[in-house]
Amino acid sequence: MTLAVRARLTGEALATCPREESFAEIYAALGDAEAQEEIRRDSPDRGHCKLLTNPKFGPSFCTACPNNPYLPFDPVTGKPNPRARQLALADEVGPAADELIGRALRLRYGLTVPEMGLREEMLVVAAASELDATLERRAANEIARRIAELLAVMLTRR
Numbered sequence: 001m002t003l004a005v006r007a008r009l010t011g012e013a014l015a016t017c018p019r020e021e022s023f024a025e026i027y028a029a030l031g032d033a034e035a036q037e038e039i040r041r042d043s044p045d046r047g048h049c050k051l052l053t054n055p056k057f058g059p060s061f062c063t064a065c066p067n068n069p070y071l072p073f074d075p076v077t078g079k080p081n082p083r084a085r086q087l088a089l090a091d092e093v094g095p096a097a098d099e100l101i102g103r104a105l106r107l108r109y110g111l112t113v114p115e116m117g118l119r120e121e122m123l124v125v126a127a128a129s130e131l132d133a134t135l136e137r138r139a140a141n142e143i144a145r146r147i148a149e150l151l152a153v154m155l156t157r158r
Contacts, residue, residue: 017067018146021046026062027070033059086142097131104128 016023022039026049029035033052036059040048051057051065062068066076069083104125106112114121 019049019067030062031060100128
């Protein structure tokens with residue numbers, strides 16, 4: 001699945017943590033402080049999570065962090081992690097979504113000829129457009145939910 005489709009399905013720029021822009025690389029080196037530091041040195045222009053370098057938390061903190069999209073349950077609330085559920089959905093439907101959106105774009109821009117009848121091909125384009133709109137709404141709803149959560153935390157810490 002392309003990163004663009006995955007991002008649309010999950011409502012995120014990538015399957016990542018908002019505190020760590022190199023999340024996939026850092027997560028692969030979980031627990032290895034030296035390897036994580038090398039990743040930070042290689043990408044100084046990216047935002048990096050300070051919790052992983054804090055001795056109080058350590059280089060394995062992702063396993064207890066509610067921002068980790070790979071954890072099936074939120075470690076703070078114990079509730080199912082919606083980000084993990086979205087990533088699982090992206091893995092499940094991603095290949096079909098990739099094919100459908102790609103086919104619709106090729107048809108729309110005349111890069112391929114209809115294999116079925118024109119009416120059926122137009123239904124493919126319509127289905128891809130509906131999927132695209134649904135993914136846009138899902139992304140917008142997820143962003144709004146995250147902003148509301150952050151505001152609630154900020155307002156209650158006074």
